[in-house]
Amino acid sequence: MKKLILKILVLGAFSPVLLAQDIRKVQLRTLCLEQIKDLEKVVLAAGDGKSKGQDVILYTDISPVIEGSFTTNEAIFYIEKTGPDGKPLQVPVGKATLGKSARQLFLFVPGGTGEGKLPYQVIAYDDDLKSFAMGSVRAINLAPVPVRFVLAGEVTPQIPPGRFAQFPHATKVDDYNMYPVVIEFLSANGEWVKGQSVSWKASDQKREVVVTLVDMKYKQPSVQNFADFPPWNGQ
Incomplete structure (x- = not known):
């Protein structure tokens, strides 16, 4: 399968130091x-x-x-x-x-x-559109293990624990702009385990925020997906 190149970023970017009197x-x-x-x-x-x-x-x-x-x-x-x-x-x-x-x-x-x-x-x-563009996916990995996404057959690089990555939707879509997505978690024995298998709709009218984590009570992978329609779209 092809490898999808994406940028992985550290959680919580640091901003310039503010002077005490600045608001x-x-x-x-x-x-x-x-x-x-x-x-x-x-x-x-x-x-x-x-x-x-x-x-x-x-x-x-x-x-x-x-x-x-x-x-x-x-x-x-x-x-x-x-x-x-x-x-x-x-x-x-x-x-x-x-x-x-x-x-x-x-x-x-x-x-x-x-x-x-x-x-x-x-x-x-x-959260501005330059940092997080419309039509993009922001994948935040809060799980204690690496995760990766398989978008219409293309595999992203793994996202380490405590990091997030951003990537565009797949271009290989059906007549309804839908495509299959599998989210995988790296197990202790080095094998990738399916955490979720769903279909996403490719659209440049929204963004997707996806959070991966492990349910500590049941020791099971968990994925939470949020469609984002920022009010500053078009500004």
Whole structure:
């Protein structure tokens, strides 16, 4: 089978250092893979550290756009509780390093447990059309093993754990612009195991966000696919 060449990128791009007095505006959306009980709504800390933060509902799909203001390269999400003294207390539940773009997608994933661990792991991705073009697929591998995609018979290079890759739809499609897709996970014995077999529709009117992971409860490969129609398409 032919090998499809694609670019593999590190999760969470680093952005230029901001001066303390600068205020950076970011148009952002969120995607929560799994809501944690009582943490379906969080607050995005205000950039100046003084103003009231902005409520953020954690949708289990790609959310509407909100605007955040930042004076550092870190986005902090918190919930408010009552402290021992009876006063409001801000408890961090997730943090992310900002990307470079003025438009970003924040992916929320259940975090670790134990002391010092935040409930959500948050990863920011550049979301403008130059970074992520219409008609493209962004494959985010959160599984502890490499994955690869077989698009209409063409195999992508494997995507290591903790990385993401972007590639165009297959050009070998049927009369309805549909084509077969197999998503494979590398097993411990070095064999590729089918995690999902589906049909995709090639279209330049949307983008696809695909997240691969392993269900730790059942020890089974899992694939979550989200059709993305960014509101800035055509801008």
